Amino acid sequence: MILNDVTLREGEQMPDRNYTVEQKVEAGLELSELGVESLEVGFPVTGEKDREAIRTLAVEAEADIVGLARAVPGDVEAAADASADVIQVMVPTSDYQLDHVLDKDRESVLQMAREAVDLVVDHGAVPHLILVDAFRTEVEEIRTVAHEFDGVECITLADTVGARLPSGVQRLLEKLEPSVDLERFGVHFHDDLGVGTANVLTAYQAGIGKADVSVASLGERAGNSSLEEVVVGGVLEHDEDFGVETDELIPKCERVLDVLGEQDAISDRKAILGSEVTKHESGIHTAAMLNEPKTFEPFDPGDFGGERDLLFGEGTGTTGASILLSRAGVTPTDERVESFLSVLADEGPVDTEEAVSIAEANFQA
Known part of the structure; x- marks a missing residue:
């Protein structure tokens, strides 16, 4: 066709x-x-x-x-x-x-x-x-x-x-x-x-x-x-x-x-092209998508020239915070996770790259 x-x-x-x-x-x-x-x-x-x-x-x-x-x-x-x-x-x-x-x-x-x-x-x-x-x-x-x-x-x-x-x-x-x-x-x-x-x-x-x-x-x-x-x-x-x-x-x-x-x-929520349709902030979603994006999206936006935005802030959970700390080379102890969540709540929402940078800046590896 x-x-x-x-x-x-x-x-x-x-x-x-x-x-x-x-x-x-x-x-x-x-x-x-x-x-x-x-x-x-x-x-x-x-x-x-x-x-x-x-x-x-x-x-x-x-x-x-x-x-x-x-x-x-x-x-x-x-x-x-x-x-x-x-x-x-x-x-x-x-x-x-x-x-x-x-x-x-x-x-x-x-x-x-x-x-x-x-x-x-x-x-x-x-x-x-x-x-x-x-x-x-x-x-x-x-x-x-x-x-x-x-x-x-x-x-x-x-x-x-x-x-x-x-x-x-x-x-x-x-x-x-x-x-x-x-x-x-x-x-x-x-x-x-x-x-x-x-x-x-x-x-x-x-x-x-x-x-x-x-x-x-x-x-x-x-x-x-x-x-x-x-x-x-x-x-x-x-x-x-x-x-x-x-x-x-x-x-x-x-x-x-x-x-x-x-x-x-067009609406921000317009399928494919809307600015919100590949943006994720829910703690459950972002935690899973850090490891495997397919868990909460129907397609990889990169396949069609788009970008995925994972946002971290007040709604981020302990799993997501632990993964971000690990990516920053920081061992995610319970104390560090709680402290990092507090920082994210104050400074977020931020994207993945910025969240990792915050972790690097605030915690020793």
Whole structure:
């Protein structure tokens, strides 16, 4: 399964966002260097800014550069003018979308899509389709699109309003699988129910060929499936890195957030990237983790370019204090342990290195 990063488009669709060309290009190059195979940079018909960013990245980035287009000639022309490698045509498929957004019947919309795809080909770009609200569309209708557009290399199924849980994703894909090649399909999830990452990994297990992701889940409403969560989950559960340089994952994602000015958009407790998620202070936890970090963490943050912080202070127990004294070359007698705990309570919380230095400074070996 390849990853298509949508940070630059979806992130800018959040309220009060307006990324510059320079921000999009710099962030896009970071993601391309990370090893993400495909970058959805913007919606070219909205203005020259997105066209310029796409045009620049199409030359400078290793990743395929994707421009989004509605199934109308002007959108396709704008994406082609931007020199997008891939033009992804949006096709609404659910009754909700057809009746209340477009006010068109299904056949009319499919005809618009056929003409848009033909126009993409005429311009020498690669056409992809994204089926808007696909996860609230009847399976037979999705099959119809798949068969009518059998020359399109990728059709993405969008859970546009984030309405599906992993069980629902699995059911739909199981119904599709007998008559279509799931490797030809992609998925696009939103995190409104908090299961964006789980949905992508469910789709991966089913055999889906592409998934949309975004750094720190940046995107409309609750955001999209998280790039870093999908990669870490893939490595831990399936030994699958999706082509990403895993030892650069956290630094590159943090760099993208810095470039886009989104450092404050994520919680300190955000999975993988939050400042608190690899920080430990509980006495029981830190004592055990001094000897074996796996006792209280799901992965070594160093494997993904991050750092672990063990903190010692008022909550440190006798076991942890004994280990720290030993690391300082001090024999951990009962008296020294109690004295050291008192010093830590006064000076903490401090990290492991500083705690050892305190022990060295206060006690004779």
